[in-house]
Amino acid sequence: MTTKPPTTATESTTPAPHMAGNFAPVKDELTAYDLPVTGTIPPELSGWFLRNGPNPRDAASPHWFFGDGMVHGLRLEGGRAVSYRNRWVRTSTFTDGAPAVDARGRRDLTAGAANTHIVRHAGRTLALVESSFPYEIDCRPGHELETIGVHDFDGRLTTQMTAHPKTCPTTGELHFFGYGSPTPPYVTYHRADASGELVISRPIDVPGRTMMHDFHLTEGHVIFMDLPLVHDPNRPLPYSWDPEYGARLGVLRRDDPHGEVRWLPIDPCYVFHALNAHDDGDHRIVLYVSRYADFGDRTPPCLWRWTIDLAAGTVSEEQLDDQFCEFPRVDDRLTGQPARFGHAIAAEGPGSGQIPGALLRYDLRTGAVVRHDFAAGRTPGEAVFAPADDRPGGPGWLITYVYDATTDTSDLVVLDAEDISADPVATVHLPQRVPYGFHGNWLPDSVG
Template identity: 60%
Template sequence: MTQPSLSTGLPTTGDFFRRGNYAPVADELTEYDLPVDGAIPPELDGWYLRNGPNPRQASAHWFLGDGMIHGVRVEHGAAKWYRNRWVRTDSFVADFPLYNSDGSRNLRAATSNTHVVNHAGKTLALVESSLPYEITNELETVGAYDFGGKLADAMTAHPKICPTTGELHFFGYGSIFAPHVTYHRADANGELIVNRPVEVKALTMMHDFAMTAEHIVFLDLPIVFDMNIAIGAERDMPYRWSDSYGARLGVLRRSDPFGDIRWFEIDPCYVFHVANAHDEGDSIVLQAVRYPELWRRASDFDVEGVLWEWRIDLAAGAVRERQLDDSGVEFPRIDDRLAGLPARYTVAVGENSWLRYDLSGGTAVRHDLGTGGAGEAVFVPGHGHADESNGWYLGYVYDPERDGSDLVIVDAADFGGDPVATIHLPRRVPYGFHGNWISA
C-alpha cells in the first residue's frame, strides 16, 4: 500500500491506519551499522528524528495513537544506528487521568505523537493537547517539560523558531473555557517570557500558525469542538466542520505581544500545515495547504488539500487568496533558516513523490519515489554559503515490495535526480507526522 497525503481520499478513520504501513510496529529495536546504497555526504553529522502514532491498542483514529520516535544517527559518511522508541509519557507508563480532580486538564497525560523539535539544547516530543516531553538524542524519555514551571498550558506541535532572534514562538489551545487559545514565547535560552490570551469565539482545532519577522498570524478556522463526540462512547476526534463559524486570520505584531490582534475574514477552509509566511511591504504573504472543508460528518479525509497563498494587506485591511497548484499534497517544509523570511522553495509530500515548489516562480519539480510511500522531507543545509540549493532533503520512504523502509537523501541541487544515498532500515517505519534533523 502506498501512502496518500492526508488529503488524497483516505478510507474511513476506523480502517485505513490499521492496514499496510499505517499499522503500528510491535516493539522497540536498535540496530547498528546500517547498509547504504550510494554515498552519505560526509558533511552530515547528526540525528534524523521523526515522530508518529504507534498505538499499543486499537484506537478510533490515526491521530490518537501513542507516540513513537524513529531515529537514525549519521556520522562520517556512515549510518551508525537506527532506533525506535515510544515516548514514555506519564500516561504511557501508568493510568493517568485526562482531567484533575478540580476539572482542569491534566497536561502531563499525553500521546506526544506529532512532532519533535530542538530548542535551547532540549529536544521535545510534541502533541498539541498536552505539555511537551523532553527526550534525549538516543530517544530515551526524560519527562514532561513545562519551562521551569512557567507553562501551565498545552503546546502546539508546530512551534516556530525565529532564525534571527532564536526565540521559540508557540501557542496552546484545548480548554473548553475561555481563553481557548494562549500565545507563548520563549527566548533563545529557553526562558518563557510571553503568555497572552487570544480571544476567539469558540474552541476550534487550531493545529498550526504562521510567523514572519514582524508578525504572528493565528488561523481561526471552522472545525469546532463538539462536546457530544467528546463524551460519546466511541473515541473519535471531537471536532466537526461548522458552516456558521466562519474563517479568519489574526495578526499580532511581534514587537507588541500584548497588543491588539487584527482579524481578517477569509473564505471558509481548513489548514493543517503552514509552509511559510513573510512580510512584504505593508503585506503579509502566507502559503499553506488548504482544504475547502473537512470533517463534516466524521473525522476522515475525503477531500484533497492543495497549496494556496494568502496576501494580507495590512494598509487596506483586505486579504487576497489564490490557489498555487492543483496537486494533492501535505506536510510542506522549507529551509528552516528562512522561517518567517522570504523562502524560495517549499517541499511537500505528494502521492509516491516529493514536490518542490518554487514560490517565486510558481513552478514545481517532482522527485518520483516509484511505488514508495513518502513521509515528510526535511531540509539539512550544507556547509558554506546559505543557499536553499546547498543541502539535502531527508525523509523516510516505505518500500511495499519488501515491506520495509529507507531513509532517502536527495541533493537539493538536483532535486529531481536520483538520491545520493539510501539508508536501508532494519524494519519498516509506519507512516507518521513530523520530524527534524538535529545537528551534532
Template identity: 65%
Template sequence: MSTDSTSVPPHLAGNFAPVTDEVTLTELEVTGAVPPELTGWYLRNGPNPHEAASAHWFTGDGMVHGIRLDGGTARSYRNRWVRTPTFESGVTVYGPDGTMNLAAGKANTHVIRHAGRTLALVETSFPYELSHAAGSELDTLGAHDFGGRLHTPMTAHPKTCPVTGELHFFGYGGTAPPYLTYHRADADGELTVSRPVDVPAHTMMHDFHLTRNHVVFMDLPAVFSAERAVSPDGGMPFVWSDTYGARLGVLRRDDPHGTVRWFDIDPCYVFHSLNAHEERDGQRLVLLGMRYPGLEDGVHVPSPPLLWRWTVDLATGTLTEEQLDDHSGEFPRVDDRLIGLPADFGYAATAPLPELARYEPGVTGLAIHRYDLRGAGVSSHRFAPGRQPGEPVFAPADDRPGGPGWLLTFVYDATTDRSDLVILDADHLTGEPVATVHLPRRVPAGFHGSWLPDV
C-alpha cells in the same frame, strides 16, 4: 509484517499499523553515498499505539524514530516510545468534565530541538523532553513546562525565528475562555511571553504563521465537542461548523500584548502552513499553506490539500486568497533557516495521510514535490509503485540559508514490508537518490521530524 488492510481500519493497516518493539540497530546497509556534511540525527515522530489499536490515527502513542548519520556513514537506527503518563498508566487527556490534564498526552506529532532540549510534541499537553546523551538517545526525561511557567498545552508546530532564536508557539483548548494563548521563549529557553487571545470557541488550531514582525493565528471552523471528548469510542473531539466562519489574526511581535487584527477568509481548514514572509516594509504579509475546503465529521479530509496563498495588506485592511498549484501535497517544509523570511522553494509529500491514499490510485507514483515559490512550477521525485514517502525534512549543505541541501524522508516499501531513509538532492529532485539507508524492518507512517545537526 504489517496488518492486513482488509480486516482493520485504514489507520491501522499497511504501514499505518504499529510496530511492537523498541530496537537499536547498527551496521546499516547503504546504497549510494551519505553526504559527509551530514553529521547528526534525523528524528521523526508519529503515532504507534503500544496496545496495537487506536480510535484514530491522530491518537496513537508517540514513538520517535532516529537515524544517526556521521561523516558519510549511517551509524545506527533507534526507536523509542515517549513514556508519558498516558503511555505508562492510561491517564487520559480529557477528564469527565472535559477539562485537560496537561501532564498527560500522546507526544506523537513532532520532535524539535530548542535551547539544547530535544522535545516531543503534541498539541494537547506539555512537551516531553528526550535524552540526547550517548547510549540513551531518545529516552524520555519527563514533561517540560518551562520551569513551571507554562499553563496551557503547547502546539506541535512551534516556530524558531532564525533571526532572534526565539521559539514562538501557542496553546489552545479548555472548556472556558481563554481558548487560545500565545507564548514566546527566548533563545535560552526561558518563557518570556504568555498572553491570552480572544477567540469565541475552542477550535482545532493545529498550526500558525510566523513572519519577521508578526504572528498569524488561524481560527478555523473545526470546533471542540465536549460530548465527543468523553465519548467511549476515543475519537477526535471536533465537529465541523458551517456557521463559525474562518479568519486570520495578526499580532505584532514587538507588541505581544497588543491588539490582534482579524481578517475573514473563505471557510476552509489548514493543518499545515508552508511558510510566511513580509513585503512592502512589513505592511503586506504573504502566507502559504496546504488548504482543504473543509473537514468531514470534524477531522476527516474530503479532498486532497492544495497549496494556497493568503495576502494580508495591513495598510488597507484587505485580504486576497488564491490557489497556487494543483499538485496535492501535505506535510510542507522549507529550509528552517528561512522560517518567517522569503524562501524560493518549499517541499511537500503526496498522500502521507491514510485517507489521502485514495487520491493516489494504487499508491503508484507517490512523490516528494518541490514548489518553486517564485512561480516557476513544481518538480517532483516520484517513487516506484508501492513505495510511500513521508514528510521531507531539509538538511543544509552549508551555512547559507536557502542554499544547497538534501531532503530526508522515511520511505516504506510495500513489496518488502521494510523502510529506508532516502536522501534526495533538493536542487535536483528528479534525479536518483543521493543515498538510501536500508533498514531491516518497517518504520510506520508518521507525522513530523527534524534534522538535528551536531553543534
C-alpha cells in the same frame, strides 16, 4: 451462560484504516548499527534524523491522531548510517495510564501521547503533541531517545503547547501557542527566549473551541488561523466542519505582543500546515499554506498563497497548484523570511486510498514545480531539509522515511534538494518498518 453472536469474517479480519498497512504500529523497540546503504551518504551530514508519530502500544487506537508517540531516529556520521533506533515516549499516560481528564473533570497537561513532532530549542529536544505539555528526549551519546520527562518551562507553561512551534532564526526565540481549553481563553500565545525561558503568555480572543493546529511567524508578525473545524465531542476526532463559524486570520505585531490582534476574514477552509510566511514591505504579509477547501468532504489539500494588505484590511487568496500537497517544509533557517523554495509530499492518509508517492519542490518565485516520483508502492513521509553549508536557502538535501508496500519494509532516502527528480543520493535500508507518522527534524551536531 450467554454467548456473543459470531463475528463475520470481515469484522474479525478487517482493521480500521488507521490501523491497517503501514498505519499499523510496530511492536518492538530496536537498536541496530552500521546499516546497509545504497549510494553514498554525504559526509557533511553529521547528526540525527528524528521523526515522531503515533504507535499505540496495545495495537488499538480510536483515531490515527491518538496513538502513543514513538520516535524513530537514524544517526548519520562520516558518510555512514551509524545506527537506527526507535523508542516510545515515556509519558505518564504511557507508563502509568494517566488519563488526560480525571474523574472530577480536571485536565492533566502532563498526560498525553507526545506523538506529533520533535524539535530542538535551547539545548532541549522536545516531543510534542498539541493537547499536552512537551516531553524532553535525551539525545546524548549512550542515551539516545530515552525520555527525560515532562517540560513545562519551570512551571511557567500552564496551557497545552502546539506541535508546530516556530523558531525565529534572527532572535532564537521560540514562538508557540496552546489551544483546547474547555473555557475561555481558548487560545494562548507564548514566547520563549533563546535561552529557553518562557517570557510571554497572553490570551488570544476567539469565539469558540476550534482546532488550531498551526500558525505563522514573520520577522514582524505572528498570524493565527481561526478556522471552522469546531469542537464536537461526539466524533472520534472531536471536531467537525462548520463553515457557518467563518474563517479569519489574526495578526499580532511581535514588537507589541500584548497589543491588539487584528482579525481579517477569509473564505471558509482548513489548514493543518503552513509552509512559510514573510513580510513584504510595511503593510503586506505573504503566507503559504496547504489548504483544504472543505474539510467536511476531505477535498485534497493544495498549495495556496494568502496576501494580507494591512492598509486595506483585506486578504487576497490564490491557488498556486492543483497537486495534492501536505507536510510542507522550508529550510528552517528561513522561517518567517522570504524563502524561494518549499517542499511537500503527495501521499496517502488513512482511508484516502492510494495516492502515488511523490515529493514536490516549489519555486515560490517562478511558480515552477519539480516532482520526485517514487516507484510503485513506495510512499514518502514528511521530507526535512538538511543544509549543506551555512547559507540559508543554499544547497542541501531532503531526508525522508519511505515505506515500500511490495516488501513491507522502510528506507531512509536522501535526495539532492536542487535536483529532486534525480535518483536518490543515498538509500539507507532499515531493520524494521517505520509506520506512517507526522513530523520530525534533522538535528545536526553543529548548531550555528
